[in-house]
Amino acid sequence: MKKPEDFLHNPENATPTVYIQYKGIFDMQDLYESIADFFSTKKFKFYEKQQRYRKPGPFGPEILHQFEAKRDLDDYYRWNVNINIETFDMHEVEVVGKDGSRKKLMKGRAWIQLWGVAQMDPHEAWSKTALMMHLKSFFNKYVVRKKIEGVIWDELHYNIVLKLHALIKERLKMTSEVYEHRHFSRTH
Amino acid sequence: MGHMKIVVDHDKIEYNGPFDANGLLRMISQFMFERGFDFRQDKDFEINSSVGKSIEWQVSPWKRITDYIRYFFKIRVLITDLVKIDITVGGKKRKVDKGKVTITMDAFMEYDYESYWEDRPLLHFIRTIYDYFVFKPYSEKFEHVLVHDANTLHDNIEKFLNMNRSYKVISKTPP
Numbered sequence: 089m090k091k092p093e094d095f096l097h098n099p100e101n102a103t104p105t106v107y108i109q110y111k112g113i114f115d116m117q118d119l120y121e122s123i124a125d126f127f128s129t130k131k132f133k134f135y136e137k138q139q140r141y142r143k144p145g146p147f148g149p150e151i152l153h154q155f156e157a158k159r160d161l162d163d164y165y166r167w168n169v170n171i172n173i174e175t176f177d178m179h180e181v182e183v184v185g186k187d188g189s190r191k192k193l194m195k196g197r198a199w200i201q202l203w204g205v206a207q208m209d210p211h212e213a214w215s216k217t218a219l220m221m222h223l224k225s226f227f228n229k230y231v232v233r234k235k236i237e238g239v240i241w242d243e244l245h246y247n248i249v250l251k252l253h254a255l256i257k258e259r260l261k262m263t264s265e266v267y268e269h270r271h272f273s274r275t276h
Numbered sequence: 277m278g279h280m281k282i283v284v285d286h287d288k289i290e291y292n293g294p295f296d297a298n299g300l301l302r303m304i305s306q307f308m309f310e311r312g313f314d315f316r317q318d319k320d321f322e323i324n325s326s327v328g329k330s331i332e333w334q335v336s337p338w339k340r341i342t343d344y345i346r347y348f349f350k351i352r353v354l355i356t357d358l359v360k361i362d363i364t365v366g367g368k369k370r371k372v373d374k375g376k377v378t379i380t381m382d383a384f385m386e387y388d389y390e391s392y393w394e395d396r397p398l399l400h401f402i403r404t405i406y407d408y409f410v411f412k413p414y415s416e417k418f419e420h421v422l423v424h425d426a427n428t429l430h431d432n433i434e435k436f437l438n439m440n441r442s443y444k445v446i447s448k449t450p451p
Contacts, residue, residue, distance in 0.1 A: 104316045104317075104318075106317050106320070107317075107318070107319060107320060107321075108320045108321070109319075109320070109321035109322070109323075110321075110322050110323075111322070111323040111324055111325075112322070112323070112324030113324070245314075246315070250315065250317070253317065253320075257320065260322075262320070262322045263297045263298055263301075263322060263329060263331055263355075263358065263373070264297075264298070264301050264320055264322065264331055264333050265298065266298060266301045266302040266305055267305070
């Protein structure tokens, strides 16, 4: 018997995974708040999926933060964005700002992964019968294919994933903090 | 995955001196954006150490030319010992970056990127025949455009790093 995966076209469309690796001093609280704020501005529901704390050696703990954000564009399309932040050898350091103020920040290594998935029919309204499934497959393959590729995926990649990537780099104050679409004005 | 043809293989630029690191990366992304490439960031690593920053930045922008062919760049920028220095421009003090830069650029043409012609050996065979004998003039034209893009980017990077600021005459001047 054929499984739905065998004939179903484009049930989801993922963006390439973006990686950031950083070693130095940064403000973890600010980073977390910026990410949460970004998603709330973009009308996503933000979930903290997992926080794992391990202390394998004397250099500092390894902490894994897994976040997931979801937004239903309409009944048929949904954006999912996943973020993994793993920090190593983290310890607190006191730094002095330009104005002479003292602040406690974190020093260590951070490994960040983020990717997005455009999901079609997330509520499975078109999955109740085999005929509906075939119709969905046809719909995805021929009717809305260009919309999926050119609008839904494109918006997710450029307006969400790469913008968030640029935001994280900005908060980490990285030298490679560049993204052409970062401050583009948009109509939607 | 379809057939990947290497058109530009490891075009390398090396530089050591003062430059604007952020501006360099911005210029590369802007170039790709202007040429209509889709953006993909592979690596973005930064390590702060006592001797300076080390940065590894890799992007692989791509552009669909037809339903059958797409361009694919792989640009890797390695910056080591990056430190801030003070310079004087027009009597005013400015801070710029100084370090070693190595840029490696590859350009590919990917045929049949949606793998339509790879299901069966016969289709694969037909595709190969088509590539080599029927579609060849078109793919050569596309190749030229890709090489032109790669050369322009190479040129722009050299201009940005101001690598051609002094010339030495190595051949004798004609009478």
